Amino acid sequence: MKTQGLKPSSENIAYSADVIAKGGLVVFPTETVYGLGANGLDPIAIEKIYQAKGRPPDNPMIFHISSPLDLEFLAQVITRDMEALIVAFWPGPLTLVVRKSSAVPFVATGGLTTVAVRMPDHEVALELIEKAQCPVVAPSANLSGRPSPTRYQDVWEDMDGLVDVILEGDDCQVGIESTVVDMTVPEKITVLRPGAVSVEEIKGALESYGIKDTQVIWDQEKPDVQKNPDNQESPHNQESPKSPGMKYKHYAPKGEMVIVQGERQKVKDKIESLKLEAEGQKNDQGNIKKVAVLFLEDIAPKEAAYQLFARLRELDRQGVDLILAASIIKEEEDGGMGHAVMNRMLKAAGHRLIKV
Ligand code: TXA
Numbered sequence: 001m002k003t004q005g006l007k008p009s010s011e012n013i014a015y016s017a018d019v020i021a022k023g024g025l026v027v028f029p030t031e032t033v034y035g036l037g038a039n040g041l042d043p044i045a046i047e048k049i050y051q052a053k054g055r056p057p058d059n060p061m062i063f064h065i066s067s068p069l070d071l072e073f074l075a076q077v078i079t080r081d082m083e084a085l086i087v088a089f090w091p092g093p094l095t096l097v098v099r100k101s102s103a104v105p106f107v108a109t110g111g112l113t114t115v116a117v118r119m120p121d122h123e124v125a126l127e128l129i130e131k132a133q134c135p136v137v138a139p140s141a142n143l144s145g146r147p148s149p150t151r152y153q154d155v156w157e158d159m160d161g162l163v164d165v166i167l168e169g170d171d172c173q174v175g176i177e178s179t180v181v182d183m184t185v186p187e188k189i190t191v192l193r194p195g196a197v198s199v200e201e202i203k204g205a206l207e208s209y210g211i212k213d214t215q216v217i218w219d220q221e222k223p224d225v226q227k228n229p230d231n232q233e234s235p236h237n238q239e240s241p242k243s244p245g246m247k248y249k250h251y252a253p254k255g256e257m258v259i260v261q262g263e264r265q266k267v268k269d270k271i272e273s274l275k276l277e278a279e280g281q282k283n284d285q286g287n288i289k290k291v292a293v294l295f296l297e298d299i300a301p302k303e304a305a306y307q308l309f310a311r312l313r314e315l316d317r318q319g320v321d322l323i324l325a326a327s328i329i330k331e332e333e334d335g336g337m338g339h340a341v342m343n344r345m346l347k348a349a350g351h352r353l354i355k356v
Pocket residue numbers: 030032033034035036059060061062093095097109112114115116120138139140141176177178180192193242243244245246
């Protein structure tokens with residue numbers, strides 16, 4: 001397949017919308033990461049996404065809509081809790097997992113009776129969805145297991161020849177994927193994937209909407225990946241997690257990554273000694289190991305989120321064998337963007353964490 005790269009002019013967005021409506025694949029920018037989109041009501045088109053990404057068939061997808069009203073078509077019921085979060089955060093980086101209507105094909109939900117939905121905060125994405133006149137399913141536009149693309153140049157690296165169109169928009173402003181929350185249990189909201197919208201902000205939104213009895217909890221992942229980082233292929237012998245995507249190895253750079261956590265000076269010293277040690281070794285090709293240090297610690301978590309995936313991909317292009325990264329959060333901090341970034345870093349590192 002020949003992939004077309006198009007600047008997101010109004011004309012090109014209309015053309016891309018038509019490609020989606022006819023069953024094709026279009027990569028488009030959102031505020032979080034680039035998405036690989038298809039018509040969410042067309043099972044054959046959805047199947048093409050799994051193929052292009054090499055995505056396990058039980059990993060469900062997020063439906064992207066251009067108006068909150070479109071949720072009525074996809075969801076069985078809309079609760080007051082959902083209303084409160086929609087009012088506060090849509091358009092924006094929050095995905096709601098709700099009971100699905102019969103309009104939603106099972107192939108998009110990996111067989112689940114729930115569906116994940118969000119309204120992205122990006123003009124190009126909204127115009128594309130509106131013009132396609134269908135909900136657009138879109139996982140992140142990376143090959144399965146690779147860091148999510150936040151720059152269109154990174155999309156080309158993974159998707160050339162696999163999709164019909166790449167809409168070459170700006171760099172994604174948030175830089176990590178949306179917060180995913182489970183809304184299917186009455187009066188209990190569970191954060192399945194941390195992101196830019198924090199637990200505290202969700203609690204605040206409920207309060208502003210006059211809701212007092214709903215609990216918000218942060219599902220401390222019980223990561224199968226931690227025990228078995230490379231077990232991507234055999235998900236079925238594992239306990240079924242609530243958000244199926246969370247059990248797979250994710251965001252992995254080609255080089256090995258290790259995170260060092262602790263008091264600042266100790267972290268610096270440890271990284272320095274690991275670097276010296278590794279640079280004396282050879283890689284699999286018999287060359288001196290190339291080591292890079294990733295110090296996101298000195299910048300605000302928001303900026304770290306913006307940079308993380310792009311930096312990992314840059315290090316890959318440089319052929320780095322070992323990435324030594326300083327932890328972004330301190331043990332006692334909770335729930336916000338720092339945690340969301342750390343969640344991605346831990347997965348990128350296959351949970352290799354050294355505490356000093
Ligand atoms: O920011 C984002 O969410 C980006 C942009 C493109 O919108 N999309 C994205 O999609 O990150 P993806 O497919 O890479 O991640 C979707 C996550 C996975 O962890 C998946 O398991 C979870 O959402 N998910 C989807 N449907 C679900 C459902 N019905 N129940 C529980 N988790 C679900």
